[in-house]
Amino acid sequence: MSALAGPDAASAPRPVAPSPEVVMEVRGASKIYLSGPNAVAALSDMTLALNAGELTGIVGPSGSGKTTFLMIAGLLEPPSTGVVHFRGRPIADPQTRLNSLRDFRRTHVGFIFQKANLIPFLTAVENVQIALEINDVRPKLARERARELLAQFGLGHREDNYPTQLSGGEQQRVSIARALANDPVLLLADEPTAALDGTRGRQVMEVFRALADERRVAVGVVTHDPRWSDIFDRIVEMSDGRMVSERAGGVAGHL
Ligand SMILES: Nc1ncnc2c1ncn2[C@@H]1O[C@H](COP(=O)(O)OP(=O)(O)OP(=O)(O)O)[C@@H](O)[C@H]1O
Numbered sequence: 001m002s003a004l005a006g007p008d009a010a011s012a013p014r015p016v017a018p019s020p021e022v023v024m025e026v027r028g029a030s031k032i033y034l035s036g037p038n039a040v041a042a043l044s045d046m047t048l049a050l051n052a053g054e055l056t057g058i059v060g061p062s063g064s065g066k067t068t069f070l071m072i073a074g075l076l077e078p079p080s081t082g083v084v085h086f087r088g089r090p091i092a093d094p095q096t097r098l099n100s101l102r103d104f105r106r107t108h109v110g111f112i113f114q115k116a117n118l119i120p121f122l123t124a125v126e127n128v129q130i131a132l133e134i135n136d137v138r139p140k141l142a143r144e145r146a147r148e149l150l151a152q153f154g155l156g157h158r159e160d161n162y163p164t165q166l167s168g169g170e171q172q173r174v175s176i177a178r179a180l181a182n183d184p185v186l187l188l189a190d191e192p193t194a195a196l197d198g199t200r201g202r203q204v205m206e207v208f209r210a211l212a213d214e215r216r217v218a219v220g221v222v223t224h225d226p227r228w229s230d231i232f233d234r235i236v237e238m239s240d241g242r243m244v245s246e247r248a249g250g251v252a253g254h255l
Pocket residue numbers: 033034035040041042060061062063064065066067068069
Protein backbone atom coordinates (compact mmCIF):
# COMPACT_ATOMS: atom_id res chain seq x y z
CA MET A 1 0.00 0.00 0.00
CA SER A 2 1.25 3.47 -0.76
CA ALA A 3 2.57 5.29 2.27
CA LEU A 4 0.67 8.38 1.22
CA ALA A 5 -2.64 6.54 1.08
CA GLY A 6 -2.22 4.73 4.40
CA PRO A 7 -3.05 5.82 7.94
CA ASP A 8 0.40 7.35 8.37
CA ALA A 9 -0.12 9.63 5.41
CA ALA A 10 -0.08 12.72 7.60
CA SER A 11 3.42 11.94 8.82
CA ALA A 12 4.74 10.91 5.41
CA PRO A 13 7.17 13.29 3.78
CA ARG A 14 5.47 15.95 1.75
CA PRO A 15 5.98 15.76 -1.98
CA VAL A 16 8.83 18.04 -2.90
CA ALA A 17 7.82 20.97 -5.11
CA PRO A 18 9.28 20.44 -8.56
CA SER A 19 12.46 22.44 -8.94
CA PRO A 20 12.17 25.22 -11.48
CA GLU A 21 13.40 24.54 -14.95
CA VAL A 22 16.21 27.03 -15.28
CA VAL A 23 16.55 28.45 -18.77
CA MET A 24 19.31 31.02 -18.32
CA GLU A 25 21.33 31.57 -15.19
CA VAL A 26 23.86 34.29 -14.58
CA ARG A 27 26.24 33.09 -11.85
CA GLY A 28 28.58 35.29 -9.88
CA ALA A 29 28.75 37.82 -12.68
CA SER A 30 30.37 41.18 -12.49
CA LYS A 31 30.74 43.72 -15.25
CA ILE A 32 33.29 46.48 -15.36
CA TYR A 33 32.96 49.14 -18.02
CA LEU A 34 35.91 51.33 -18.79
CA SER A 35 34.82 54.90 -19.20
CA GLY A 36 37.86 56.99 -20.10
CA PRO A 37 40.29 56.68 -17.18
CA ASN A 38 37.54 55.35 -14.90
CA ALA A 39 36.27 51.84 -14.34
CA VAL A 40 32.56 51.56 -13.61
CA ALA A 41 31.35 48.46 -11.78
CA ALA A 42 27.94 48.05 -13.41
CA LEU A 43 27.35 44.57 -11.93
CA SER A 44 28.95 42.96 -8.87
CA ASP A 45 28.74 39.25 -8.11
CA MET A 46 25.21 38.89 -9.40
CA THR A 47 23.54 35.50 -9.47
CA LEU A 48 20.04 35.11 -10.88
CA ALA A 49 18.22 32.41 -12.80
CA LEU A 50 15.36 32.98 -15.22
CA ASN A 51 13.04 29.99 -15.18
CA ALA A 52 10.70 28.46 -17.73
CA GLY A 53 7.13 29.64 -17.30
CA GLU A 54 8.13 32.42 -14.93
CA LEU A 55 7.71 36.15 -15.30
CA THR A 56 10.42 37.96 -13.34
CA GLY A 57 10.33 41.70 -12.75
CA ILE A 58 13.68 43.44 -12.28
CA VAL A 59 13.48 46.76 -10.50
CA GLY A 60 15.87 49.23 -8.90
CA PRO A 61 17.09 52.80 -9.17
CA SER A 62 18.67 54.25 -12.27
CA GLY A 63 22.22 52.96 -12.71
CA SER A 64 21.71 49.90 -10.49
CA GLY A 65 22.71 47.48 -13.25
CA LYS A 66 19.36 46.23 -14.55
CA THR A 67 20.14 46.71 -18.24
CA THR A 68 23.62 45.32 -17.76
CA PHE A 69 22.12 42.18 -16.25
CA LEU A 70 19.78 41.78 -19.25
CA MET A 71 22.67 42.24 -21.67
CA ILE A 72 24.67 39.52 -19.96
CA ALA A 73 21.73 37.13 -19.53
CA GLY A 74 20.84 37.69 -23.19
CA LEU A 75 24.41 37.03 -24.35
CA LEU A 76 24.81 40.51 -25.79
CA GLU A 77 27.70 41.31 -23.42
CA PRO A 78 30.19 38.95 -21.80
CA PRO A 79 30.53 39.19 -18.02
CA SER A 80 33.87 40.50 -16.70
CA THR A 81 33.83 37.64 -14.18
CA GLY A 82 31.37 34.82 -13.67
CA VAL A 83 29.60 32.43 -16.01
CA VAL A 84 26.26 32.32 -17.83
CA HIS A 85 24.56 28.92 -18.02
CA PHE A 86 21.92 27.85 -20.49
CA ARG A 87 19.84 24.91 -19.24
CA GLY A 88 22.57 23.97 -16.81
CA ARG A 89 25.50 24.18 -19.20
CA PRO A 90 28.01 27.00 -19.34
CA ILE A 91 27.51 29.08 -22.44
CA ALA A 92 29.36 32.35 -21.82
CA ASP A 93 32.24 33.55 -19.68
CA PRO A 94 34.66 36.48 -19.90
CA GLN A 95 36.60 34.75 -22.70
CA THR A 96 33.60 33.98 -24.89
CA ARG A 97 33.44 35.71 -28.24
CA LEU A 98 29.80 36.66 -28.41
CA ASN A 99 29.81 36.68 -32.20
CA SER A 100 30.07 32.91 -31.98
CA LEU A 101 26.72 32.90 -30.13
CA ARG A 102 24.86 34.98 -32.67
CA ASP A 103 22.93 32.09 -34.17
CA PHE A 104 22.13 30.68 -30.76
CA ARG A 105 20.85 34.06 -29.63
CA ARG A 106 18.66 34.46 -32.69
CA THR A 107 16.93 31.15 -32.15
CA HIS A 108 16.66 31.19 -28.35
CA VAL A 109 16.46 34.76 -27.10
CA GLY A 110 14.02 37.57 -27.85
CA PHE A 111 14.77 41.18 -26.90
CA ILE A 112 12.40 44.07 -26.49
CA PHE A 113 13.76 47.51 -25.72
CA GLN A 114 12.11 50.70 -24.56
CA LYS A 115 12.42 52.08 -28.07
CA ALA A 116 11.10 49.84 -30.81
CA ASN A 117 14.26 50.19 -32.97
CA LEU A 118 12.49 49.16 -36.15
CA ILE A 119 14.31 49.32 -39.47
CA PRO A 120 12.95 52.57 -40.92
CA PHE A 121 12.96 51.60 -44.59
CA LEU A 122 11.07 48.34 -44.04
CA THR A 123 7.33 48.04 -43.51
CA ALA A 124 5.89 46.55 -40.34
CA VAL A 125 5.53 43.12 -41.88
CA GLU A 126 9.00 43.26 -43.41
CA ASN A 127 10.48 44.17 -40.02
CA VAL A 128 9.10 40.93 -38.56
CA GLN A 129 9.73 38.87 -41.69
CA ILE A 130 13.42 39.74 -41.74
CA ALA A 131 13.90 38.27 -38.26
CA LEU A 132 12.64 34.96 -39.64
CA GLU A 133 14.56 35.10 -42.89
CA ILE A 134 17.81 35.69 -41.02
CA ASN A 135 17.04 32.35 -39.41
CA ASP A 136 16.72 30.68 -42.81
CA VAL A 137 12.93 30.60 -42.94
CA ARG A 138 11.93 30.79 -46.58
CA PRO A 139 10.52 34.19 -47.61
CA LYS A 140 7.00 33.00 -48.35
CA LEU A 141 6.65 31.20 -45.03
CA ALA A 142 8.35 34.07 -43.20
CA ARG A 143 5.86 36.49 -44.71
CA GLU A 144 2.91 34.36 -43.63
CA ARG A 145 4.23 33.95 -40.11
CA ALA A 146 4.99 37.68 -39.85
CA ARG A 147 1.47 38.52 -40.94
CA GLU A 148 -0.01 36.11 -38.41
CA LEU A 149 2.07 37.64 -35.62
CA LEU A 150 1.06 41.17 -36.53
CA ALA A 151 -2.59 40.14 -36.66
CA GLN A 152 -2.19 38.60 -33.21
CA PHE A 153 -1.07 42.00 -31.95
CA GLY A 154 -3.95 43.81 -33.60
CA LEU A 155 -1.80 45.21 -36.39
CA GLY A 156 -3.13 43.30 -39.37
CA HIS A 157 -4.31 46.54 -40.95
CA ARG A 158 -0.92 48.16 -40.43
CA GLU A 159 1.37 45.58 -41.95
CA ASP A 160 2.29 47.67 -44.99
CA ASN A 161 2.97 50.83 -43.02
CA TYR A 162 6.48 52.11 -42.41
CA PRO A 163 7.56 52.79 -38.82
CA THR A 164 7.11 56.56 -39.18
CA GLN A 165 3.47 55.92 -40.10
CA LEU A 166 2.86 54.01 -36.86
CA SER A 167 2.20 55.34 -33.36
CA GLY A 168 4.72 54.62 -30.59
CA GLY A 169 2.49 51.86 -29.23
CA GLU A 170 2.09 50.28 -32.65
CA GLN A 171 5.83 50.37 -33.24
CA GLN A 172 6.38 48.70 -29.89
CA ARG A 173 3.92 45.94 -30.77
CA VAL A 174 5.75 45.35 -34.07
CA SER A 175 8.99 45.04 -32.08
CA ILE A 176 7.33 42.50 -29.78
CA ALA A 177 6.09 40.52 -32.78
CA ARG A 178 9.64 40.59 -34.13
CA ALA A 179 11.09 39.42 -30.80
CA LEU A 180 8.65 36.49 -30.76
CA ALA A 181 9.08 35.54 -34.41
CA ASN A 182 11.51 32.70 -33.74
CA ASP A 183 9.70 31.31 -30.67
CA PRO A 184 12.39 32.23 -28.13
CA VAL A 185 12.63 30.27 -24.89
CA LEU A 186 13.94 33.39 -23.16
CA LEU A 187 12.40 36.81 -23.57
CA LEU A 188 14.15 39.87 -22.13
CA ALA A 189 12.45 43.24 -22.09
CA ASP A 190 13.95 46.54 -20.97
CA GLU A 191 11.22 48.94 -19.91
CA PRO A 192 8.94 47.76 -22.71
CA THR A 193 5.93 49.75 -21.55
CA ALA A 194 7.66 53.06 -20.87
CA ALA A 195 6.41 54.59 -24.11
CA LEU A 196 2.88 53.17 -23.85
CA ASP A 197 -0.30 54.34 -22.18
CA GLY A 198 -1.75 52.29 -19.34
CA THR A 199 -4.07 50.18 -21.48
CA ARG A 200 -1.47 49.32 -24.08
CA GLY A 201 1.12 48.74 -21.39
CA ARG A 202 -1.08 46.24 -19.62
CA GLN A 203 -1.82 44.46 -22.91
CA VAL A 204 1.91 44.04 -23.44
CA MET A 205 2.39 42.70 -19.91
CA GLU A 206 -0.49 40.30 -20.44
CA VAL A 207 1.15 39.00 -23.60
CA PHE A 208 4.27 38.28 -21.52
CA ARG A 209 2.13 36.55 -18.88
CA ALA A 210 0.50 34.37 -21.53
CA LEU A 211 3.87 33.47 -23.06
CA ALA A 212 5.10 32.31 -19.68
CA ASP A 213 1.90 30.41 -18.86
CA GLU A 214 1.12 28.89 -22.23
CA ARG A 215 4.50 28.45 -23.87
CA ARG A 216 6.70 28.17 -20.78
CA VAL A 217 8.88 31.05 -21.95
CA ALA A 218 11.23 32.46 -19.29
CA VAL A 219 10.54 36.19 -19.23
CA GLY A 220 12.64 38.89 -17.56
CA VAL A 221 11.27 42.44 -17.57
CA VAL A 222 13.06 45.54 -16.33
CA THR A 223 10.47 48.07 -15.25
CA HIS A 224 9.92 51.14 -13.12
CA ASP A 225 6.16 50.85 -13.33
CA PRO A 226 4.39 49.69 -10.15
CA ARG A 227 1.19 49.02 -12.10
CA TRP A 228 2.49 45.66 -13.32
CA SER A 229 3.60 44.24 -10.00
CA ASP A 230 0.52 41.98 -9.79
CA ILE A 231 1.50 40.28 -13.05
CA PHE A 232 4.99 39.13 -11.99
CA ASP A 233 5.71 35.80 -10.34
CA ARG A 234 8.63 37.37 -8.53
CA ILE A 235 10.29 40.72 -8.27
CA VAL A 236 14.02 41.10 -7.97
CA GLU A 237 15.36 44.38 -6.71
CA MET A 238 18.80 45.63 -7.64
CA SER A 239 20.97 48.31 -6.13
CA ASP A 240 24.59 49.22 -6.91
CA GLY A 241 25.00 46.29 -9.30
CA ARG A 242 23.73 43.70 -6.83
CA MET A 243 20.51 41.90 -6.12
CA VAL A 244 19.31 43.24 -2.77
CA SER A 245 15.94 41.50 -2.46
CA GLU A 246 13.73 38.94 -4.13
CA ARG A 247 10.06 38.53 -3.35
CA ALA A 248 6.90 37.07 -4.79
CA GLY A 249 4.91 39.29 -7.12
CA GLY A 250 1.15 39.23 -7.29
CA VAL A 251 0.44 42.32 -5.22
CA ALA A 252 -0.84 45.30 -7.14
CA GLY A 253 0.97 48.59 -6.85
CA HIS A 254 4.13 47.49 -5.00
CA LEU A 255 7.42 47.13 -6.78
N1 LIG B 1 28.70 50.90 -22.07
C1 LIG B 1 28.91 51.47 -20.87
N2 LIG B 1 30.06 52.16 -20.62
C2 LIG B 1 30.31 52.72 -19.44
N3 LIG B 1 29.46 52.64 -18.37
C3 LIG B 1 28.31 51.99 -18.56
C4 LIG B 1 27.98 51.37 -19.81
N4 LIG B 1 26.75 50.78 -19.66
C5 LIG B 1 26.35 51.03 -18.41
N5 LIG B 1 27.27 51.76 -17.74
C6 LIG B 1 27.20 52.19 -16.33
O1 LIG B 1 26.92 51.04 -15.55
C7 LIG B 1 26.00 51.36 -14.52
C8 LIG B 1 24.78 50.45 -14.64
O2 LIG B 1 24.07 50.81 -15.82
P1 LIG B 1 22.73 50.11 -16.27
O3 LIG B 1 22.34 50.72 -17.57
O4 LIG B 1 22.90 48.64 -16.23
O5 LIG B 1 21.73 50.55 -15.11
P2 LIG B 1 20.12 50.52 -15.10
O6 LIG B 1 19.76 50.03 -13.75
O7 LIG B 1 19.62 49.77 -16.26
O8 LIG B 1 19.78 52.06 -15.23
P3 LIG B 1 18.46 52.79 -15.87
O9 LIG B 1 17.31 52.44 -14.98
O10 LIG B 1 18.83 54.25 -15.79
O11 LIG B 1 18.34 52.30 -17.28
C9 LIG B 1 25.70 52.84 -14.63
O12 LIG B 1 26.54 53.53 -13.76
C10 LIG B 1 26.05 53.14 -16.08
O13 LIG B 1 26.42 54.47 -16.23
